Each structure stands twice: as structure tokens, then as C-alpha cells.
Amino acid sequence: MRFVLLGLPGAGKGTQARVLCQQLLIPQIATGDTLREHVQEGTTLGIEARTYMDRGEYVPDALVVKMVEERLLEPDAVKGFVLDGFPRTVPQAEALDRALEAADAPLDVVIKFTISDSIAIQRIIGRFTCLTCKRTYHVEWSPPLDDALCDDDQTPLEKRTDEDELTVKRRLAIYRQQTAPLETFYAARGVLREVDAEASPAEVTARMMAALADVL
Numbered sequence: 001m002r003f004v005l006l007g008l009p010g011a012g013k014g015t016q017a018r019v020l021c022q023q024l025l026i027p028q029i030a031t032g033d034t035l036r037e038h039v040q041e042g043t044t045l046g047i048e049a050r051t052y053m054d055r056g057e058y059v060p061d062a063l064v065v066k067m068v069e070e071r072l073l074e075p076d077a078v079k080g081f082v083l084d085g086f087p088r089t090v091p092q093a094e095a096l097d098r099a100l101e102a103a104d105a106p107l108d109v110v111i112k113f114t115i116s117d118s119i120a121i122q123r124i125i126g127r128f129t130c131l132t133c134k135r136t137y138h139v140e141w142s143p144p145l146d147d148a149l150c151d152d153d154q155t156p157l158e159k160r161t162d163e164d165e166l167t168v169k170r171r172l173a174i175y176r177q178q179t180a181p182l183e184t185f186y187a188a189r190g191v192l193r194e195v196d197a198e199a200s201p202a203e204v205t206a207r208m209m210a211a212l213a214d215v216l
């Protein structure tokens with residue numbers, strides 16, 4: 001099955017994508033994680049992307065579309081995927097349409113996780129990330145067993161460079177301007193399902209699974 005996850009920064013897309021992928025045995029394609037890997041490795045894409053990411057702005061469509069098109073051609077994506085953080089603009093959604101039409105593999109469901117700005121800000125400011133397995137933690141709501149290490153692989157947890165309050169507010173504004181139109185884009189096709197994400201991670205998973213009950 002092929003899914004797209006939408007929602008404000010901090011809505012829990014990464015957290016829930018992880019659960020859905022483990023359950024359905026399909027890959028999580030998280031453009032933010034892939035771009036951060038490029039930044040860490042110092043690739044040409046990473047060097048260019050970093051200037052946008054650190055400011056909380058979107059990386060240009062052409063760069064991200066090429067990256068995702070290549071990823072979708074990898075063998076593990078044939079049986080399905082969860083796109084977490086892509087598409088984020090109408091041109092990206094149109095490019096995804098073209099790629100999926102060429103593969104005769106349409107999207108099944110677009111899930112939109114709904115939260116308020118204030119919860120989004122609290123979640124991001126309290127987040128720590130494992131740069132090895134990409135698992136996220138929250139200082140208050142999902143703390144690691146050991147204060148500073150990932151439960152799964154013992155990697156020291158880190159803060160991202162786009163998590164200060166000013167940058168988060170800019171990211172929220174950019175989502176409204178550039179990504180919110182995709183909700184109408186996908187609602188018009190009848191594939192959009194909304195999940196109220198202001199609850200514990202386990203409760204949000206239960207709500208997501210209930211919203212997908214007829215397709216899983």
C-alpha cells in the first residue's frame with residue numbers, strides 16, 4: 001500500500017510512520033531524514049539543502065523531487081511505502097502523480113495529522129533524535145530509558161539545527177502557505193483522511209489504525 005502523511009512540523013508524522021511501516025513491512029521514506037543524511041555526509045545535495053533547512057525553509061522542489069523519484073525506484077518500494085514529509089508543495093504532488101502513474105501504482109491514502117500550533121512547538125522544542133536509527137524522543141512525553149542515549153542502538157541523542165522556537169514558528173508558517181493546499185488537492189480525490197493527533201502516541205496510533213481499518 002502507498003501512503004502520504006501530512007501535518008504540521010511536530011504533528012507526529014515520523015512517530016506514526018515508524019509504527020505503520022513496522023506493521024505493514026513497507027519502507028518509510030522520510031525526506032527530512034534523507035536530507036539530514038546528505039548534510040551529515042557533506043554531499044553536494046547536503047551542502048545546498050543545509051542553507052534552507054537551517055532557516056526552516058523548504059529545499060527547492062527540483063532537488064527533492066529527483067531524490068524521491070530515485071528512492072521510489074528502489075526494489076523495496078515496489079510493494080508500497082509511507083511518504084513522510086513529501087510531497088510538501090503542489091509541484092511536488094504533481095511530480096509524485098507522474099511517477100506513480102508511470103509505475104501504474106496510485107496512492108491509496110493520505111493521512112493528515114491535526115494538532116494546534118502550541119502543541120507543535122512544545123513537541124519540537126522537547127524532541128531529541130537518534131541520528132543512527134532516526135527514532136525520536138520527547139523529554140517529557142517519550143523519554144529514553146537512559147537520559148541521553150537511544151534505547152535501540154545506544155547512540156547519543158541530538159537536537160536538530162531547526163528546532164529553536166523562531167525557526168519552528170517559521171516552519172509552521174511555511175507549512176500553512178505551501179503544504180496546506182495539498183489537503184484540498186488530496187481531499188478532492190477522496191483519498192484524504194484526518195486523524196486528531198492531540199493524544200498520546202499510542203492513542204494516535206489507535207486512531208490512525210481505525211481511520212485505515214477499511215483499507216488494511
Ligand code: AP5
Pocket residue numbers: 007008009010011012013014015016031032033035052053054056057058059060061064084085086087088092123124126127128136137138139141142162171197198199200201202204
Ligand atoms: P522534516 O524532518 O520532515 O520535518 P517536519 O515535517 O517539519 O516534521 P518533524 O520531523 O519536525 O515532525 P514530525 O511530524 O515527524 O513529528 P515527530 O514524529 O518527530 O523536514 C525538515 C526540513 O527538511 C524541512 O523544514 C525542509 O527544510 C526539509 N524538507 C524535508 N522534506 C522536504 C520536502 N519534501 N520539500 C522541501 N524541503 C523538505 O514528533 C515530534 C516530537 O513529538 C517528538 O519528540 C516525538 O517523540 C513527540 N511526539 C510524537 N507524537 C506524540 C504524541 N502523540 N504525544 C506526545 N508527543 C509526541
